[in-house]
Amino acid sequence: MDMASRNSSKPKLIGVVGVGSFGTAIANMLAEKNEVMVYARKQEVVEEINSNHTASGKSLNPAIRATFSPEEISASCNVLFFMIPSAAFVEVAQTFAPFLHPYHLVIHGTKGLALNLPKGESLDEVKKLHRSQILTMSEVILQETVAVRVGCLAGPNISKELSQGQPAATVIASKYNEVILEGQRLLRSERFQVYGNSDIIGVELSGVLKNIIAIAAGALAGLGLGENAKGLLISRGMVEMVHLSKALGGSVQSVIGLAGIGDLVTTCNSVDSRNFTVGYRLAKGESLDQILDSMEEVAEGVNTIRIIDAFIKTVGIRAPITENLHRVLFEDLSIEEALQFLMKYPFSVDVDFV
Ligand SMILES: NC(=O)C1=CN([C@@H]2O[C@H](COP(=O)(O)OP(=O)(O)OC[C@H]3O[C@@H](n4cnc5c(N)ncnc54)[C@H](O)[C@@H]3O)[C@@H](O)[C@H]2O)C=CC1
Numbered sequence: 001m002d003m004a005s006r007n008s009s010k011p012k013l014i015g016v017v018g019v020g021s022f023g024t025a026i027a028n029m030l031a032e033k034n035e036v037m038v039y040a041r042k043q044e045v046v047e048e049i050n051s052n053h054t055a056s057g058k059s060l061n062p063a064i065r066a067t068f069s070p071e072e073i074s075a076s077c078n079v080l081f082f083m084i085p086s087a088a089f090v091e092v093a094q095t096f097a098p099f100l101h102p103y104h105l106v107i108h109g110t111k112g113l114a115l116n117l118p119k120g121e122s123l124d125e126v127k128k129l130h131r132s133q134i135l136t137m138s139e140v141i142l143q144e145t146v147a148v149r150v151g152c153l154a155g156p157n158i159s160k161e162l163s164q165g166q167p168a169a170t171v172i173a174s175k176y177n178e179v180i181l182e183g184q185r186l187l188r189s190e191r192f193q194v195y196g197n198s199d200i201i202g203v204e205l206s207g208v209l210k211n212i213i214a215i216a217a218g219a220l221a222g223l224g225l226g227e228n229a230k231g232l233l234i235s236r237g238m239v240e241m242v243h244l245s246k247a248l249g250g251s252v253q254s255v256i257g258l259a260g261i262g263d264l265v266t267t268c269n270s271v272d273s274r275n276f277t278v279g280y281r282l283a284k285g286e287s288l289d290q291i292l293d294s295m296e297e298v299a300e301g302v303n304t305i306r307i308i309d310a311f312i313k314t315v316g317i318r319a320p321i322t323e324n325l326h327r328v329l330f331e332d333l334s335i336e337e338a339l340q341f342l343m344k345y346p347f348s349v350d351v352d353f354v
């Protein structure tokens with residue numbers, strides 16, 4: 001079947017894969033203008049949605065239907081929003097791969113990275129980590145499926161605020177203008193502005209890298225430090241994000257846009273951010289294991305720090321905030337020692353990337 005006949009013969013039903021905090025918020029926003037079907041892998045979650053219109057207690061628009069069949073949602077929807085943590089992304093992409101076609105338009109909202117290592121190998125075992133072994137989620141979709149029209153959604157979008165209907169904006173990034181236009185058409189409302197960007201890698205990396213700085217911001221708050229320290233962290237964090245993003249294939253422009261600095265400011269100031277919360281609790285004396293064991297939702301920054309630290313050691317670039325957080329999370333550096341180190345670090349040039 002060609003793309004045109006497929007598009008014209010199908011009703012507009014939009015699919016959302018994953019009904020966690022963000023998936024639920026986006027499904028509800030999509031349901032203001034469209035019919036929506038959501039995919040959850042557990043039968044009890046599907047039954048909860050279809051009978052109670054809640055997903056793990058979070059309210060869903062009663063018009064939203066749920067399925068646990070990847071085949072059904074892929075056959076019913078030309079546009080699919082993947083809203084799942086990075087740790088599950090490869091598995092979910094592989095589950096969906098037999099049912100996806102080149103006519104599908106896939107937009108993801110995941111702010112994490114995956115690894116492309118030989119089967120059975122983990123990050124602990126590899127000595128070097130090159131860019132080709134790191135995948136953004138659009139790269140996972142392109143690698144694992146035949147979908148081509150891929151996009152991402154990233155920006156300052158704390159799901160709790162979206163669910164309350166507070167004003168916000170996001171970026172849809174894609175190499176394909178039709179993906180950006182469709183994302184804007186589906187999501188734009190009086191309360192939600194949607195910008196476009198063709199640098200999908202830069203926008204994905206912005207959402208991924210700001211989580212590292214958000215953990216540091218939470219740590220500063222947990223230490224009881226003030227707004228001067230936070231301003232210092234956000235500006236140095238942005239410079240670090242620019243250098244990392246450039247090394248990984250993103251543009252400077254994306255980092256200084258809504259998905260970069262916009263999300264960085266939001267996440268570094270929000271007690272509703274899981275990444276901020278990890279840093280805050282670390283500074284209050286809890287161990288990483290204690291924190292992660294008690295968190296129900298994902299804090300992507302923890303795994304991102306492991307991946308980025310391995311990458312910068314391989315390619316020989318410096319990223320002092322990331323390096324020090326890695327030592328705090330996975331070695332035995334205290335938050336106070338990391339802060340002292342950073343205060344002595346010779347960041348002598350203010351802006352060195354323009
Ligand atoms: N919560 C937020 O405010 C925002 C989250 N994000 C990003 O969205 C992604 C998801 O985050 P949340 O929704 O907050 O996480 P969450 O932890 O609330 O929910 C994740 C959902 O994915 C589902 N899931 C996990 N493994 C799965 C699998 N194998 N198959 C199908 N479903 C699976 C879980 O059951 C759960 O419903 C993360 O990468 C996060 O960085 C982005 C912007 C805002």
Ligand SMILES: O=C(CO)COP(=O)(O)O
Nearest residue numbers: 155156157158273274275
């Ligand atoms: O990315 C987010 C808001 O834009 C959510 O941040 P957390 O994953 O830290 O909660």
